[in-house]
Amino acid sequence: MxxxxxxxxxxxxxxxxxxxxxxxxxxxxxxxxxxxxxxxxxxxxxxxxxxxxxxxxxxxxxxxxxxxxxxxxxxxxxxxxxxxxxxxxxxxxxxxxxxxxxxxxxxxxxxxxxxxxxxxxxxxxxxxxxxxxxxxxxxxxxxxxxxxxxxxxxxxxxxxxxxxxxxxxxxxxxAFQLPFLGAFETTLKQVNAKRRRKKFKHQTRILNEKGGYEYVIAAPDQRDALLDLFFRQKAVRFEAAGLPDVFQAGPTQAALHRLLALRDGERSYAALEMHALRLKGEHEGHIPAVAALSRKGDHVICQFASIDEALVPEASPGELLFWLMIERLHHEGAALFDFGIGDQGYKRSWCPVETxxxxxxxxxxxxxxxxxxxxxxxxxxxxxxxxxxxLYGFIQRLRARQGGSDAPAEEAEKD
The missing domain is CATH 3.40.630.30 (Gcn5-related N-acetyltransferase (GNAT))
Structure with a gap:
């Protein structure tokens, strides 16, 4: 009151x-x-x-x-x-x-x-x-x-x-955004369509040679397990980068699990929706890339994403997952794909808009x-x-060494 x-x-x-x-x-x-x-x-x-x-x-x-x-x-x-x-x-x-x-x-x-x-x-x-x-x-x-x-x-x-x-x-x-234009090809032209399609075909060919893959949007009985997998994958990345794990706290994980159930039946609102790339054949059932999207109206935000660097790194599975999500959302009538805050190279490669x-x-x-x-x-x-x-690169390298690893840290934090 x-x-x-x-x-x-x-x-x-x-x-x-x-x-x-x-x-x-x-x-x-x-x-x-x-x-x-x-x-x-x-x-x-x-x-x-x-x-x-x-x-x-x-x-x-x-x-x-x-x-x-x-x-x-x-x-x-x-x-x-x-x-x-x-x-x-x-x-x-x-x-x-x-x-x-x-x-x-x-x-x-x-x-x-x-x-x-x-x-x-x-x-x-x-x-x-x-x-x-x-x-x-x-x-x-x-x-x-x-x-x-x-x-x-x-x-x-x-x-x-x-x-x-x-x-x-x-x-x-x-923050970095990709506006969706009338046709998917027109949208891609904002970020070098020829290079994007060439990379997509290369990634697909590598994975097909290993048995293939499938794009997964988690069903209700899969959402929690996929979010827990993200927590595990991201913890490895944070540790390698020498950074604190911002998802480690129990209340943070509990709140994110709770968000998974919040959505409407028309797909115009989803508080948190889990997407993943799942491998077939040689790595049957393994998941090298996970992402969580939120949607309200025509605005979609990638809240967070993770990769397993031990699985098919030569195919850049995280990049492939972004292509699949963006292509699907374009066909579903979204108007803006938002990569969120934080300046990373993969965001700049996708986004003509910097906010x-x-x-x-x-x-x-x-x-x-x-x-x-x-x-x-x-x-x-x-x-x-x-x-x-x-200066920023020096500080990142210093933090990585303090964490016991020489791995780059740029993708691991927003601050």
Whole structure:
């Protein structure tokens, strides 16, 4: 239920209360999702709203990790009196004594947008005003020290984000996308169709000589086993790269398993769908490549992928799996295949579009202002390192050696 939304008087100064009254917008903070479910599900129907802010996705993370919630709801006064203008699904993460309000499950999200009504989008050309940002900060007092909204594109598929007016720092990681054009061949021409087809034929020939392969989209009774296989394959890759395994924690694995069941019957929404390449003949039944896709409307995101380097590496099974997934999704009416955040060579080879994302930072308490300054500094430092190929390569090699291996680490992390 609302914790602070209508509190006035002693909870805020007379000036702050007057600002709330004059702004045409009422801000409330909810500590649970359930009271907002109906309006939340209505807002998420917007095709450009990220899957990561959908109700089911957020519920899976919130109910697994049990972090305190601070769901921001803005509603209209005046002409649209009482109607929901926006929802920002936030949770409170405490690290090093600082309470950060972040999008739910943000550390495993590839893109975040928030949820906005058509009325708000139509009347707020410049996004959240300074007064509305101040209202949010006022309502968050006592709950968080700062609000950090990570991986927000300020412009997404031709729409300026209503969050773009919040002070921002460019995230060190960019995201990469392949738009689907009218014909599959036309789509491939964006990324050198001749070279792509030649590589596909080469990969197929190698595997057929070894007995063949099949492209698998996991059935309900196969999904959990395939996700567990991904965890095992990725753990090997992280260890070889000398990097921490971001999927190792029990709650993270539990939340991802829960997402497997969240989908609709029309294939327009799938929180997590497991795809794989399975070998025949010489390596009968073995799986050298796994990928997990999410779909909301016409937007498909590859959330994560893994390979078994001991199996047919000469056939580049991970690349082959991407071809098969992209070709199928093109025929199924998707409009955008999103490789997610993180700059790797295979993404650039597929993607003509590179999307810059930002971290939006809104201080709330005094210590939050100090933490916000530090947050910007850390992000700037990471971006500077990644912009310097020699320095970044040196750090990656150093981390790999510290992990007991000389294997390259670039594909293993997003940070």
């Amino acid at each position: 609302p914790i602070a939304g209508a509190v006035r008087g002693e909870a805020a100064s007379t000036a702050a209360a007057q600002a709330l009254a004059d702004s045409g917008m009422r801000v409330e903070i909810f500590d649970s999702m359930a009271p907002l479910e109906a309006e939340w599900r209505a807002l998420e129907q917007d095709n450009l709203a990220s899957l990561h802010q959908s109700y089911d996705w957020c519920a899976a993370w919130a109910e697994t990790f049990r972090h305190p919630l601070a769901i921001v709801r803005g509603s209209f006064n005046g002409r649209f009196n009482g109607r929901t203008a926006f929802i920002l699904p936030l949770e409170i993460i405490r690290t090093q004594g600082i309470r950060r309000a972040e999008f739910i499950g943000a550390r495993h999200s590839n893109i975040n947008t928030g949820l906005f009504s058509a009325e708000f989008l139509g009347t707020a050309a410049n996004g959240l005003t300074a007064r509305q940002q101040a209202e949010i900060a006022l309502m968050m007092r006592g709950k968080a020290d700062l609000m950090v909204l990570r991986n927000v594109p300020l412009d997404w598929r031709g729409r300026k984000s209503p969050l773009a007016s919040i002070p921002a720092v460019e995230n060190q990681n960019h 810059v994302q930002h971290d939006l930072i809104l201080p709330i308490s005094r210590i939050g202002h100090i933490a916000a300054f530090a947050q910007r500094g850390i992000t700037h430092a990471k971006a500077a390192i990644k912009a310097n190929p020699q």
